[in-house]
Amino acid sequence: MNVTMALIQELRQKTGVGIMDCKEALNVSNTLDDACIYLREKGLAKAVKKSGRDATAGGVFIALNDDQSAGCIVKVNCETDFVSQNETFQSFGAAIVQAALAKNSAHVDDLMVNETPLPIAITDMVAKTGENIQIDSLHHVSGRFVSGYTHMNGTIGVLVGFDQTIETALGKDIAMQIAAANPSYINRDDVPQSILDTERDLLKNQAIENGKPEKIIEQIVNGLINKYYEENCLLDQVFIKDPKIFIRDLLKETTVSAMYRLSL
Numbered sequence: 001m002n003v004t005m006a007l008i009q010e011l012r013q014k015t016g017v018g019i020m021d022c023k024e025a026l027n028v029s030n031t032l033d034d035a036c037i038y039l040r041e042k043g044l045a046k047a048v049k050k051s052g053r054d055a056t057a058g059g060v061f062i063a064l065n066d067d068q069s070a071g072c073i074v075k076v077n078c079e080t081d082f083v084s085q086n087e088t089f090q091s092f093g094a095a096i097v098q099a100a101l102a103k104n105s106a107h108v109d110d111l112m113v114n115e116t117p118l119p120i121a122i123t124d125m126v127a128k129t130g131e132n133i134q135i136d137s138l139h140h141v142s143g144r145f146v147s148g149y150t151h152m153n154g155t156i157g158v159l160v161g162f163d164q165t166i167e168t169a170l171g172k173d174i175a176m177q178i179a180a181a182n183p184s185y186i187n188r189d190d191v192p193q194s195i196l197d198t199e200r201d202l203l204k205n206q207a208i209e210n211g212k213p214e215k216i217i218e219q220i221v222n223g224l225i226n227k228y229y230e231e232n233c234l235l236d237q238v239f240i241k242d243p244k245i246f247i248r249d250l251l252k253e254t255t256v257s258a259m260y261r262l263s264l
Contacts, residue, residue, distance in 0.1 A: 003027055009120060015039050016127035019120075055132045057084045060157030060262045061093040062148035063101040068168075071146040072101040073159040074138045075262040079131040085153065092125055093154075096135070106138045139260045147171030151179045161258040162251075170250070176240070177247060178261050183234040186256050191233065199228055234259065 001007075003026045011022040011032060017039050025035040025042075055077035064071040074097045078084050096118065099111045111118040118135075125133045143161035149172055150157045158175040185191050203224045207217045229236040234256060235248040 001026060001030060007032070009123070011035055011039075012120065012123045012127075016123065018124070018127070055079050055134045056264070057081050058136070058264055059084050059090065059093050059154035060150055060264070061097040061154065062150055062157050062159055063094075063097040064146055064148055065101060068146050068171075069144065070101065070104075070140065070142040071148050071159050071161075072097050072138070072140050073148065073157055073260050073262060074100060075136040075157070075264075077132075077134045077136045077264075078129065083129045083131050086129075088128060089125070090154075092121070092133075100138055100140070104140065106140060108135050108138070137260075137262050139262075141258045141260065143257045145171060147175045149175035149179055151176075156261070156263045158262075159258075159260045160256060163255040163257050164253070166251075166254055173239075173241065174234075174247070174251070174256070177237065178234065178259055180240050181234075181237050182261060183237060183259075184232045186233065186259060187235045188229045188233045191229075196225070200225065 003023060007026060008019060008022045011017070011026060012019065014032075014036055015022070017025075021039065021042075022035070025038045026032075029035040029038055057080050058075065058077035060073065060075050062071060062073050074093065076089075076093045076096060078089060083089050092113070095113045096111065099113050099118070100106065103111055105111065108118050113121040116124070122133050122135070139159065141159050141161040143163060145162045145165045146159065147162070147168070148157070148159045156179050158178045160171070160175050160178060162171065162174075200221055203221045204217060207220050212220060230238070235246070235251070237247050239245040239247055239250055
């Protein structure tokens with residue numbers, strides 16, 4: 001059998017065994033299945049393939065470059081909080097986001113972690129932890145200034161870009177706002193018209209069912225649409241640290257160019 005790196009990687013994904021042991025098994029076997037049996041007889045292969053298990057725990061990791069003009073955010077999943085909080089998993093997540101930032105790529109296959117292709121490094125982590133490990137999301141942001149924030153031991157992470165250089169503290173405040181208030185859009189112009197039409201129809205029907213006079217229904221609906229903007233659009237939200245201030249007023253002439261909020 002011609003032993004290629006692709007075949008070695010496939011065997012590793014099936015068994016969670018290291019490269020050299022997989023190569024040895026393939027060299028003495030006629031098929032991939034024979035190699036799996038060989039490894040199991042040696043007591044090396046995992047009895048259960050991990051990739052089919054639910055991976056709902058994990059962490060969100062953020063990296064910024066030195067001048068904070070670019071950043072990367074990645075969500076890495078595992079199966080349990082026990083693994084997500086151990087040093088091995090945390091170091092792995094930090095290495096992935098640093099590699100993605102350096103490479104400026106969101107494609108997992110392009111990345112190297114500690115001089116190892118990321119798909120192979122993930123297989124190594126499966127073998128080390130005994131859990132399914134997955135890259136759930138990976139995003140880049142660049143601009144005049146980029147800020148990041150992680151909350152609750154990495155269960156929530158935010159990466160946000162701005163069109164102007166701003167104070168570091170203000171950038172962190174905006175990232176914390178996104179983490180806490182979870183806006184769906186940056187400003188009201190970003191809300192799709194179809195969403196607004198659906199919301200208006202729902203609010204109008206509710207007003208009619210509640211017996212509101214027809215002549216004031218449009219006024220009621222407009223007021224509730226403004227409330228929708230305040231809840232779902234970052235610039236229309238009140239500042240979590242001072243409810244007297246809107247985010248739009250806090251930022252003044254600065255524009256938020258991009259935002260990502262990832263959570264477990």
